[in-house]
Amino acid sequence: MTVNAELYDKVKQVFNTFLESKKLRKTSERWDILEEIYSREGHFDVESLYQSLKAKGCAVSRATVYNTMELLLECGLAQKHQFDQNQAQYEKAFGFRQHDHVICTDCHRVTEFCDPRIQNIQKTVSDLLHFDVIHHSLILYGNCTKKNCEHKTTT
Amino acid sequence: MTVNAELYDKVKQVFNTFLESKKLRKTSERWDILEEIYSREGHFDVESLYQSLKAKGCAVSRATVYNTMELLLECGLAQKHQFDQNQAQYEKAFGFRQHDHVICTDCHRVTEFCDPRIQNIQKTVSDLLHFDVIHHSLILYGNCTKKNCEHKTTT
């Protein structure tokens, strides 16, 4: 297991509580998928997750991966990004700071950033539109001004 | 023609100039699609555009609609939104104010809003990451606090 043990214990507990509260079964596949996700850095898609699990000897199917990701989204342990019309990208979400993304329109690389001022915008919109904002997605599109798109990349 | 004639003249001129600069042909299908888009309000997907055109007697194919939308994105006359992993949503973009979206996680309705403070965030990120930000996408997800999700909807 290559995951941070302390963090992973809390994550397991969150998932455990979630499954119990929803009266869902604690199958080995669900734990396998959770562990694989939390041993990863950055973004990934369902296919690569499926391939990794198969390579490790876990007999999961794509359908189960999709199903489990849905559960993890629901309990806040994972986040889903739809950067384009192709594969959705996921990432672990527990104990990690909320962040947003910059995408280079040339090389399509994704960089992360944080800006607390987004909270102010959320608050204003919440008040104005009578809306409880749960989460958000901010993506900035543009070109790196350095040559060869040498900006720090996270995907 | 149900479009705003004055605005539409400018739009046609923009597309005309764009096609010439790229040495692309001015086909009737391209003008048909442009007109249909600018006679619409709010968001729409490729399929509904295709169906409308077919209903009006324009013999366009889906392939041409996809191809033309790509050109319109390139010259800034249309905008594309990937709200989910299904159909991409488009909307006209010339002479309309840049805006962002609020999506209700219950009823999936989309509301628009504007907040100038996003510009400040863009500026900071541009400077920090040496990135020329061309455009952005900010989506706030949450629930309407009123009953029946009675917030003003635009889709």
Added chain:
DNA sequence: CTCGGTGCAAAGCTTTTGCATCCGC
């Protein structure tokens, strides 16, 4: 023992592609 969850493969949907035909320049 029950029935929710899984694996597999097939189906579904949106978008892209190949190719013959058409028509703007």
Added chain:
DNA sequence: GCGGATGCAAAAGCTTTGCACCGAG
């Protein structure tokens, strides 16, 4: 007339679904 653009249909690619079997509670 040349070569880009189109229409049609087939292909591609991601995700969902149906069904029989398995195993958690």
